[in-house]
Amino acid sequence: MDAYEQAVPEYTWTNLILLGVFISIAVVYTRKLIKNQATGLKYPPVYEGWLPWIGCAMEFGKQPLEFIHKKQQDLGPVFTCKIAGENMTFLTDPQDLHAFFQSPCLDFQKAVQTSVQNVASISKESFFKYHSNIHDLVKGKLASSQLAAMSDKLYTEFKEQLDTLPSQGTEDLNKLVRYLMYKPTLNCLFGRNSLPVNNEVNKNCFEHFVKFDDQFEYGAKLPAFLLKAWSSSREYLLKIFCSLVNDKKESSHQTNNDKTLFESLLDTIDDQSSPNFCLLLMWASLANAIPMTFWTLAYILTHEDVYKKVCDEINNTIPDNILYILIVFNIDINKMVYIKSCILETIRLRSPGVIPRYVVQPFQIGKYTVPVGHRIFASVFWAHRNPDCFQDPNRFNPERWDTKDIERNVFPKYFFPFGGGRYQCPGRWFGLMEIQIFLVMFLKKFKFEVFDSLPKPSYLHIVGTQQPATSFSVQYQHVS
Numbered sequence: 001m002d003a004y005e006q007a008v009p010e011y012t013w014t015n016l017i018l019l020g021v022f023i024s025i026a027v028v029y030t031r032k033l034i035k036n037q038a039t040g041l042k043y044p045p046v047y048e049g050w051l052p053w054i055g056c057a058m059e060f061g062k063q064p065l066e067f068i069h070k071k072q073q074d075l076g077p078v079f080t081c082k083i084a085g086e087n088m089t090f091l092t093d094p095q096d097l098h099a100f101f102q103s104p105c106l107d108f109q110k111a112v113q114t115s116v117q118n119v120a121s122i123s124k125e126s127f128f129k130y131h132s133n134i135h136d137l138v139k140g141k142l143a144s145s146q147l148a149a150m151s152d153k154l155y156t157e158f159k160e161q162l163d164t165l166p167s168q169g170t171e172d173l174n175k176l177v178r179y180l181m182y183k184p185t186l187n188c189l190f191g192r193n194s195l196p197v198n199n200e201v202n203k204n205c206f207e208h209f210v211k212f213d214d215q216f217e218y219g220a221k222l223p224a225f226l227l228k229a230w231s232s233s234r235e236y237l238l239k240i241f242c243s244l245v246n247d248k249k250e251s252s253h254q255t256n257n258d259k260t261l262f263e264s265l266l267d268t269i270d271d272q273s274s275p276n277f278c279l280l281l282m283w284a285s286l287a288n289a290i291p292m293t294f295w296t297l298a299y300i301l302t303h304e305d306v307y308k309k310v311c312d313e314i315n316n317t318i319p320d321n322i323l324y325i326l327i328v329f330n331i332d333i334n335k336m337v338y339i340k341s342c343i344l345e346t347i348r349l350r351s352p353g354v355i356p357r358y359v360v361q362p363f364q365i366g367k368y369t370v371p372v373g374h375r376i377f378a379s380v381f382w383a384h385r386n387p388d389c390f391q392d393p394n395r396f397n398p399e400r401w402d403t404k405d406i407e408r409n410v411f412p413k414y415f416f417p418f419g420g421g422r423y424q425c426p427g428r429w430f431g432l433m434e435i436q437i438f439l440v441m442f443l444k445k446f447k448f449e450v451f452d453s454l455p456k457p458s459y460l461h462i463v464g465t466q467q468p469a470t471s472f473s474v475q476y477q478h479v480s
């Protein structure tokens with residue numbers, strides 16, 4: 001050992017390593033800076049997290065909705081996060097969302113294709129071949145002009161299902177609403193009793209759907225072998241659709257107008273993937289409308305003044321004999337604007353956490369450019385809580401809809417619960433009508449008492465309408 005080596009104290013090696021790391025980080029950032037300056041582009045602020053590749057996946061995964069909110073406060077309304085090897089950019093300002101939904105630089109199909117493959121085993125080829133046609137079919141079948149005929153069907157289905165309830169009882173409201181809406185919705189869209197909804201098998205089918213729905217978001221991201229119970233429920237539902245598709249293909253001779261959505265769907269798809277698309281459609285038709293109905297009821301019942309106003313509106317519009325409802329339906333249900341205000345106010349507060357797109361051309365948003373290859377998300381949940389667009393945004397206040405033309409479904413500029421652009425939710429008018437018919441009938445037939453305060457939404461999920469984080473019990477009693 002020479003004199004020089006002896007003179008270097010041990011801690012100096014640690015310092016040298018730290019210096020090396022520091023220089024590497026500085027080089028990376030300087031290169032990025034030079035590159036950005038050279039291209040003249042300004043990218044959104046980035047949160048990288050601490051772990052290489054994984055980035056902030058852990059923090060994000062724990063409480064995604066809260067995470068987005070926190071980063072919005074730290075970094076501003078547009079920011080990028082490195083999550084499990086991907087660049088994910090979030091938009092939270094309602095004023096940016098028109099550009100998001102209308103831009104040709106952002107692609108819906110590329111954003112959802114892998115998730116669709118994971119949850120419903122639909123190959124990439126099949127998805128790109130059929131997706132647009134299926135979207136247009138659902139949009140046409142559930143257009144406003146078709147709703148009058150459907151409202152009668154829904155009325156009959158809901159009446160039948162409500163009649164199965166005892167004259168009084170205590171239940172968790174979320175489960176109760178799910179039970180009451182599941183069968184009528186499917187009967188209406190897929191054809192009465194097309195799916196096994198009213199026998200012993202029904203119970204299984206319902207339970208499997210609940211499991212499939214509960215973990216849908218994980219199923220979209222994780223390999224199926226990590227989600228055994230979820231995968232077996234998916235297989236169960238797919239098997240039902242397989243046999244249903246075979247039966248229907250042999251027996252369907254109806255004209256186009258008389259066909260249910262399900263029958264028309266089978267005409268559109270000419271390969272093996274029909275059962276898989278049916279499963280997706282089943283999920284889309286139940287997964288948002290049912291929890292939204294639960295939340296609307298929960299909001300109404302926990303606000304005494306609102307509950308009273310809603311009951312007054314229903315009783316003033318519909319005579320006590322509930323059968324009259326059939327006659328007044330098409331004329332009067334839209335005129336019940338207070339209950340509709342309650343639905344829209346609930347939808348504002350329980351909108352999807354995020355709506356995804358994929359950047360296919362550099363996307364300019366304000367002073368920032370979001371590069372090609374980023375996944376980009378509009379956080380409608382937080383956008384609807386922006387005080388510049390909605391005064392006192394966290395308060396449930398149906399009266400804020402008073403001045404709007406909601407009878408004709410004209411909504412405010414910064415209200416995006418159904419997404420937007422070419423692939424905006426094609427079931428929205430059916431969904432709104434279905435929720436309103438159900439609430440009117442349920443609240444007309446039963447009076448309610450609540451025991452719990454309004455539950456918080458579960459912040460675990462960011463796709464679609466949130467589930468309640470805790471249970472919410474109600475006591476119901478037959479009145480008319």
Ligand code: HEM
Nearest residue numbers: 135284285288289292417418419420423424425426427431
């Ligand atoms: C309150 C209830 C509902 C809400 C909040 C809701 C919300 C949404 C949202 C945010 C999207 C994505 C749109 C986008 O990316 O721009 C969507 C898509 C979709 N929704 Fe709805 N939805 C509701 C009810 C329904 C109902 C009742 C149906 C069917 C009967 C339905 C069928 C669909 C379908 C099929 C898609 C996928 C469209 C495509 O892939 O092109 N939705 N919905």
